[in-house]
Amino acid sequence: MEEHKWVEEIINAAEQNSSSSKLSEKQLKIVEAAIEIFAEKGYSNTSTNEIAKKAGVAEGTIFRHYKTKKELLLAIVTPTLTKVIAPFLAKDFVKEVFAPDYKSYEEFLEVLVRNRYHFVKSRLPILKIFLQEVAFHNELNKEIKDLFTKHVYVEFTKIVDHFQAKNQLIPLPSDTVIRLTITTVIGFLITRFIILPDYDWDDEQEIAYTVKYIVAGLKAN
Template identity: 55%
Template sequence: MSDSEWITELINDTDTTMSEKQRKILEAAIDTFSEKGYAGSSTSEIAKKAGVAEGTIFRHYKTKKDLLLSIVTPTIARFAAPFFIKTFTKEVFENEYEHYEDFLRVIAKNRLEFVRKHFPILKIFIQEIAFHDELREPFQQLFTEHVYQKFKKIIEHFQEKGEIIDLPPETIMRMSASSIIGYILPRFLLFPEKEWDDDKEIDQLVEFILYGLSGKR
């Protein structure tokens, strides 16, 4: 799916009441914010890319921040929430795993493919989450309601089997997630031009996490 195709799909799924000009502004804003970041983008640039006058943007949104918060941020939240639930909880947490290694491998590949497909809009989320409660709070709630308990249950299961050392599940969850994120962010954000062997990297990632959690030396 190309960038324009998934943006069109996103807009159609999110708000069917938008005018054609609003849709063009939204598409241009997502594209520009993703490419240059919020601080590095200008409303004149967004307007030019959308094919509208800059005044058209300000008739709908008083400032550039208002554009981010009123359109892009809610769109990201509404877009990512159902996808997060569907592709993360359903495809990852509703399966049974023989070993914690199997679970780690599935979760790493699942998140890798999710980011690969939706990176432009997720890049905005990564760039702006620290600065806007409106963007951060829905994901905190989403994680608490749909991910935390399922993740914790899996960890406790493999602790009972003796595969994972006796640390608080929250600590193991944080260590596992941060290791996966620590691969995905450089993969797409810092060094996207590098030739990555994702299967090999995931194998090494899983081995690294397991070595730290197994208690073996």
């Protein structure tokens, strides 16, 4: 049941954002079906008829609850931002990853990569929908940037500055070290879960390789 925790998170958030406060049984089925098909096929390639069939309701039932397919999408994406992405970029992520007193940048990276690996693995369908659509909604894009800048960036900079002061990292600008670290980690996660999900992955080994690769490129001579 743990792997479906993200469904409960989004449904609970959707209920909090609903004017009626409690989603009906049919609405729950519609949201669950939409999450599954949007994640698999993408928003633009999904029809409301497909969602209705998956949910076991008439297509007209969808439009009684959501005026358009986009409104249904936003009923999923907006709670995703508030209940999944925001904690990921704010309090939860910072508390879990940036709070401990690390002895090395490598130790910090091991915690960072494993934390994000498990986060993505447990919420992949809803994150796929969010990533597919966030680029097309400027307000969501801006909110993500603001959250990262306000919460994660500050703490990440402290980590980089700390290990540069200890001569463990090459003297590149903090922004560059953060960018190189993040793009490598995200590249691993996207390849692992989206581009080549059916590859015969040894996840423990790949996590270790990813950490070693970053450290090798950033380690001071």
